[in-house]
Amino acid sequence: MTDGFLDNAFFRNIYCNLASSGSDRCAGGGPFGDGLLPPGWEWLAFLVTAFVTVFVVVNGALMAVNLYIWGERRLLGRLQGRLGPNRWGPFGLLTPIADLIKVLSKEDIVPAAADRLVYSLAPVLLVVPVLLAFAVIPFGSSTWAANLNVGVLYLIAVLSVESFAPITAAWGSQNRYAMFGGLRAVALLVSYELPLVLSLIGVLMIAGSLSLVDIVNAQDVPFALVQPLGFLVFLIGSVAEIQRAPFDLSEAESELVGGYHTDYSGIRWGLFQAGEFMSTMVSGAIIATVFLSGWRGFDFLPSHAWFFIKFAGVLFVMTWIRATLPRLRIDQITSFAWKGLLPLAAVNLLASAVLSLIWPRPSVGELWAMAAVNVVVAAAAIYVLGQFGPKPGERPRPAVAPALGATGREGAA
């Protein structure tokens, strides 16, 4: 069993202050001499420390999402030539809190036709997996809640549960707009899960481990350079997976009003919003960890700062994309996944497999060599794929439904 949170000095202090000095986990006793509990009660110390850890991580995530919502709205405002929220607190920092109070005090409407159980379940299905995902992310050189040896697998498994939320919400609220959004979300998530996971496998081959901590340790060269193609596919795939612009077609405000959460109000709607922002944060954290060498950096800043800089950088790029790009159509999105990202991810997988056969335990120099080869492979693959892709405006008109022709206004039912 791995200790996970006991790797961190803060949590180890709590543990060692509780447990007796005889514990093999903290040789030499706690900072204040012997622990408070008699020998044999280490399990209680462990339990208390675990609760503290979970409390810190969950509440930290929830606080961070408030900050992030503020940051994104502020940045969006600047990108759009306006001020952004600036009324509550200094620089509008308290705006998310004000929003939370507003959302909590609103009437919670459940449509008469809704399936109450499914309807109530959907926001939970969105939020809980995201919170779970925070467990394995290393925020600093020894700060993580759990160092799972199947960390990446755990992340993929947990975040897949999130895909149930849109269709659950759509089915639960019995609304036609919501149903459109839910079905679109399913098509999107099913399409993008595949390239997303495939692009991670290359990283796993080089790192030789599924643990996120080991992956960070293996990144003497950031994997974004070693695996440019994988990084690109994963970045686009993540934006799609969290359904942000230009892949936000499951909400598609201009088409489907609110998409799958059209019928939600009050705190349930707030949970959807928080869940979406939190999944953006988790994606940013995963990208920063897996591809941008996580907390590793130069010595003049602490490791947490490096993690935060990379994390914030990824979120900035995602916000920038959201402010710039219009939405794609559903068939364009799915064909982009299957015809664009999937072949690229497969090429990346093949290249990584060959390279990790040549250099099974790569040194720094070998990592740079891998990066050089992979950059060439990436450029070639993207160029070749571009030759097959449809040119702008050459897309065929979608088939006209046979029952009614495209002409003749008299055919209106």
Add this chain to the structure above:
Amino acid sequence: MPIRTEPVTVNIGPHHPSTHGVFRLRVTFDGEVVVDAEPVFGYLHRGTEKLAEERTYVQFVTLSDRMDYVASMTNNQGFMLAVEKLAGITPSPRGVWLRMIAAELQRIASHLVGIGFFLQDLGAFGTPLIYVMRERERILDLFEMLCGARITVSYMRPGGVFMDAPQDFWPALDTFLADMPHYVDEYERLITGNEIVLVRTKGTGKVPAETLVNASVSGPMLRAAGLDWDLRIKDPYEYYGRVKFDVPLARESDNFARYIVRIQEMRESVKIIRQCVEQIEPGPVRPKEVPFLIRPPAGDVYAHIEGPKGELGYYLVSDGTIAPYRCKVRAPSFINLTLLRDMLVGWKVADMIVTFGSIDINMGEVDR
């Protein structure tokens, strides 16, 4: 084997983020594909044409503001042309130049709104919309200088305009004219070359030029199909014969063509305003002899202008009293909408919204 699903009928509107007001569309979908669309109008009907019959000719100006409320100046202008034709009023030159300046500014403002909401319908998250609103604000500021109002301007009167432009209007206008081409360049950098905009708009919402002519469609929609039809050239009203400008055309008649025609028309409008500023002459802004209560001789008249959205026509019937016997408005938004079903059937939900946005309608004008 294709899967057959049951068609679903969905009400798009009257309250919906992209129906540009209170437009209602009953759409039957087969999956994502539109199989039938039935536009339902009238949610904003205020009986403007009937109200005109109980008001004097000058009083109707305020009502015409409220038809196409993002292009009030051109509404004023069309009505003034009809009244002048009916009552035989010769407008004073300075008033006409001011009307042209105001109308062309209004055309830019209307196209800005059209493009901004078109991009909003495409799913661009507010950025283009707020960019265009920024420039529209400057135009509205200019309107405020001209007449004290920003949206419902009521600026024009039979024979000219009600007030001369203040002294600080002209430098402000010059600055705006110098800035506007750069703003248009900025939109083009953001929008025109954007790959997603191209794949979403090129080839979608195509209508053959013949169908457009048969449905009496006018304005940028018609010119996007390659038909060189601009009333400012074909039937020059006011002093449009004395200014030189090009009529932007596109061949494809798709959503992108309609967008690009509007972008180019903004550039042309800037040129027109520059020439108006050069040629404007001092003098009264309207003739003194025009009475407040106009009693045109009995008869009927039709006057039309090239509004931002298409041919805006006023058909006035006079029975010799101070109020029109009948006032019929040929609203371009309404007539351009008549092809909606043909344009939507067979396309996907997302294309439906974009095509609808590319027509650039205004519900105040559709329902009147």
